[in-house]
Amino acid sequence: MSLGQHRKAPAWHAVAEYLIGGLAITAIAAIVLIFGFVAREAIPLLWETQEEIRFVDLVWPRQWPGYEEPVYVWQPIGKIPKYNLVPLFVGTLKVTILSMLISAPLGLACAIYLAHYAGSRTREIVKPVIELLAGIPSVVLGFFGLVLVASVVHDTFGFIYRLNGLVAALVLSITVIPVVFTICEDALRSVPRALHEGAIALGARTHEVVFRVSLPAALPGIAAAMVLGLGRAIGETMVVLMASGNAAVVDLFDWSTSVRTVTATIAAELGEVPRGEPHWRVLFLLGAILFLITYGLNALAAWSVRRLSAHLGGRS
């Protein structure tokens, strides 16, 4: 009679379940609490410092004393502190766009090559090497950019500024390429073999398999790779701090000038600001905005993956 009885799970299973669940909740709580903390430091800006910072000055040009025309200025230290956020976001945008233009095609092309053209031995060597790039400390890359890449770019293009948006974007690409590459490659390789083999059986050449079968099927993963690479580029701090020259200029489509990114500004300035000062609050505001952007990008990646895979799943 004991044979047919359902065996009860031992009591420690329940304990382990709670424990693991608790860990998962801790991770979520950490994110919520971090954002809460960052936002809490920034929010008092709304009512606390109206005499010192007018809200409109954060985003709109203003003709300060000593200037001939309304300008976007980020000069938080001085007699009249000026906290215009526009130059910083322009800097972040410039560096991010260019580094994505460099690393997205390169990362994707590498992934396609390794997934479809390279032999397994090449793949075994090249894949870990590219992924190793992700492990280089960004301060080392920054130094590399500051000393070597800057000189090469200077000798090649002869820009006025030795440290500029192009140098920063080039070095930043080194950190973004492994992210894009790894996820693209995984996405391409997880396309069901049956699809490949079917296409080959129908007489498709390799490039036809790549463009007509693999890429469309792997599109959700590739989109996710791009978005995560973008997040990496926006969030990277040390490389841009060291290689960009950090001048807060507003030249949207001129990569030959120096740029100052949001992350570099926070890193360079937060250490020196007394707690609770307007400058401190503005830096936390920058942090909160950065957080929302990266969170938004991750949500977008998740959404696009879900949508695209549903779309493709429905079609096949």
Next chain:
Amino acid sequence: MVLLAQRWAEKFMDRNPEISVQVSGGGSGTGLTALIDGTTDIATASRSIAPKESERIVATYGGEPHETPVAIDAVALYVHRDNPVPALGLPQTKEVFRGRVLDWSALGVPLGHIVLYSRENNSGTYTFFKETVLENEDFAAEAQTLPGTAAVINAVSRDLAAIGYGGIGFASGARIVPIALEDGTAISPNAETARNGTYPLARPLFLYTAGPIDETAQRYVDFALSAEGQTLVEDLGYFPLPIEGPIAGGRG
């Protein structure tokens, strides 16, 4: 001046092995903030404490911060070693760093577009330069900010069209431009001109403590003022205090 503080700390610990001194850098603002937050005992600063910082010290410790001048530093203008510009007046320098004078030809040397190097805004040198040379006007947006005087000199020494500024303690690899006074005499920064005030960009360096000073911190301050401490000041290229200065009060 983090290098100086470090040298002092090393020598000081040699003499007093029972005491351990940790030095961390980041700029005068960083040090004074740490003093306000109570995370350091002594803050080194290349500028006087700001009224706001002073208020916060009073609020936290119930007493004024204690200031000790320990050395004299001169802020120098650096250009590439092949830049022949003879001397620059302060008004000219102001126009250059404000971005009003954009080309070296306006200063008499045909080197093209001027490239500005400045310091990060947590640096005491930045504040000093902004107050003294720019008279509280803003730096040109194009001025690149670098994290230390050594970085400024390094950048200037690689760039023919560059001009930067920084403490004189690090001078090597670039050329120091004398400053032209209103009567036309060009003054180079040296011990004499810095101490007697004829060089317009000289400034004292300070150690700050707050609240009831503990005995160990006082010994470090005294050591900085001692003959040995002042020799280290000279070794690093700063200028020691004049002999008749507060050095007489030191116990070291």
